[in-house]
Amino acid sequence: MRDLALVAFLVLLLGFGLRRPFLLVLGYVYIDIVSPQRLSYNLLTSIPISQIFFLAAFLGWLIRDDKKGLRVAPRQWLLCFLLAWVAFTTFTADFPVEALEKWDWAWKALVFAIFLPFTLRTKLRLETLLLLMTLSAATIIIIGGIKTILSGGGYGVLNLGVDNNSGLYESSIISTLAIGLIPIILYLRKYGTIFPTDWRVNAFAGALIFACLLMPIGTEARTGLVCMAVLGVLMLRDNKRRFLYMAGTAFALMVSIPFLPASFTQRMDTIEGYQGDESASTRIAVWAWTWNYVQEHPLGGGFEAYRGNKISFQTTGTKAAGNVEVVVAANLTDEGRAYHSSYFEMLGEQGWPGFLAWLALHATGLVRMEILRRRYRRSEGREAWIAPLATTLQHSHIIYLIGSLFVGIAFQSFVYMWMAIEIGLDAYCRKLGTGEAKSGWGKTRLQPTKAIAKPA
Amino acid sequence: MIDLFAMAVSHGLMLLAAWRLLSRDDLDRDAPPARAGDET
Numbered sequence: 001m002r003d004l005a006l007v008a009f010l011v012l013l014l015g016f017g018l019r020r021p022f023l024l025v026l027g028y029v030y031i032d033i034v035s036p037q038r039l040s041y042n043l044l045t046s047i048p049i050s051q052i053f054f055l056a057a058f059l060g061w062l063i064r065d066d067k068k069g070l071r072v073a074p075r076q077w078l079l080c081f082l083l084a085w086v087a088f089t090t091f092t093a094d095f096p097v098e099a100l101e102k103w104d105w106a107w108k109a110l111v112f113a114i115f116l117p118f119t120l121r122t123k124l125r126l127e128t129l130l131l132l133m134t135l136s137a138a139t140i141i142i143i144g145g146i147k148t149i150l151s152g153g154g155y156g157v158l159n160l161g162v163d164n165n166s167g168l169y170e171s172s173i174i175s176t177l178a179i180g181l182i183p184i185i186l187y188l189r190k191y192g193t194i195f196p197t198d199w200r201v202n203a204f205a206g207a208l209i210f211a212c213l214l215m216p217i218g219t220e221a222r223t224g225l226v227c228m229a230v231l232g233v234l235m236l237r238d239n240k241r242r243f244l245y246m247a248g249t250a251f252a253l254m255v256s257i258p259f260l261p262a263s264f265t266q267r268m269d270t271i272e273g274y275q276g277d278e279s280a281s282t283r284i285a286v287w288a289w290t291w292n293y294v295q296e297h298p299l300g301g302g303f304e305a306y307r308g309n310k311i312s313f314q315t316t317g318t319k320a321a322g323n324v325e326v327v328v329a330a331n332l333t334d335e336g337r338a339y340h341s342s343y344f345e346m347l348g349e350q351g352w353p354g355f356l357a358w359l360a361l362h363a364t365g366l367v368r369m370e371i372l373r374r375r376y377r378r379s380e381g382r383e384a385w386i387a388p389l390a391t392t393l394q395h396s397h398i399i400y401l402i403g404s405l406f407v408g409i410a411f412q413s414f415v416y417m418w419m420a421i422e423i424g425l426d427a428y429c430r431k432l433g434t435g436e437a438k439s440g441w442g443k444t445r446l447q448p449t450k451a452i453a454k455p456a
Numbered sequence: 457m458i459d460l461f462a463m464a465v466s467h468g469l470m471l472l473a474a475w476r477l478l479s480r481d482d483l484d485r486d487a488p489p490a491r492a493g494d495e496t
Binding site: 002019121122131143 | 467
């Protein structure tokens with residue numbers, strides 16, 4: 001039954017795509033995020049739906065779409081370089097067989113990120129893509145949210161609908177991205193035109209945000225908690241009632257703590273006392289190993305290079321012995337530990353060239369969004385949505401970059417789609433730019449302030 | 457049961473969005489500057 005419903009859904013999307021080829025692009029995005037072939041028992045597993053949709057989306061764009069003023073943005077060139085570089089490091093990888101497995105999906109994320117901005121030519125397309133990404137991720141987040149409320153969840157315990165713990169279904173990844181999604185949900189609630197603001201949209205957005213906040217609790221992924229803190233700070237930026245917001249957040253936190261499962265609070269305590277925690281200690285040891293590795297292999301070891309590591313580390317903890325607490329230190333060794341950080345993942349696997357290109361991609365994205373945010377800050381009417389969207393994308397991007405410190409998601413396709421939307425928005429504004437001839441950081445700087453305007 | 461509910465909600469909304477997009481001309485081409493329907 002579920003299989004049939006999923007097939008019917010995909011067939012309908014394909015049918016709609018014949019009338020509006022952009023919907024085929026959305027179809028591919030949906031398949032990439034939700035992986036319906038994994039939710040299906042057998043019907044979809046044998047059909048290469050991902051390839052079918054990508055080919056259809058590309059052909060639809062090639063044949064039917066308007067390509068006037070098409071331009072390859074600098075970040076798309078950077079992505080091309082990264083793709084070529086990743087191909088090179090895969091070719092020369094320390095573990096060629098394992099590297100090929102990661103290459104198999106990573107290249108698709110990069111190619112799609114290069115292609116996607118070409119299709120994002122209108123405001124509605126930007127909105128549609130954001131909406132579809134949100135609803136696709138919502139499939140996983142709603143499951144996680146409800147199960148957390150009913151069972152309390154647990155690290156590695158929460159079942160998100162599939163047994164396979166990969167892609168977005170991995171607990172740390174979904175926690176990070178769910179928090180990163182919150183600014184986008186808020187944006188769509190306010191500026192969406194497909195589902196314009198009304199009580200139903202407000203209710204759904206509120207429930208979905210609540211479910212997003214539950215993801216780090218349900219999965220007990222500490223990264224998610226760090227991301228929540230970052231989100232809390234970022235929300236202060238454009239908030240006109242800061243004190244009310246801060247008081248409200250503090251109150252909500254105080255009220256919610258008693259409802260948190262005990263295992264969650266215990267696990268979150270280990271953020272502070274990381275010395276006693278094996279997972280945190282191994283991370284630091286792996287990062288140190290990666291740093292040393294890249295000194296000897298500045299061009300990186302290719303995908304899965306971490307498999308070559310052999311690390312020893314120390315954990316210290318306390319143990320009660322009668323009335324006294326004894327400090328217990330243990331020396332542990334381990335090998336083949338994953339990076340647990342996108343930064344070290346890039347550094348170890350892609351060396352300095354790949355790492356710097358990746359960093360430049362993200363830094364450019366943040367800076368460009370800041371520029372748009374300032375340029376369009378006071379825009380009204382038809383351009384009123386631009387600054388809020390730039391801010392939203394920037395905030396999500398920052399949350400991802402902070403979450404990435406502790407999770408190896410450098411090639412997560414979801415993030416490359418966000419990046420593509422940033423490139424698309426940038427290109428859109430470039431086309432618009434004729435109207436008010438906006439340039440530099442913002443036009444508001446030239447306006448006299450009250451102090452200057454005061455008569456002498 | 458929960459899985460099915462979540463899938464039904466998200467997929468239903470995606471289909472509804474796709475359906476609404478079929479009749480939106482501004483999906484493929486931005487509306488001209490003086491769009492009357494903007495504020496109504």
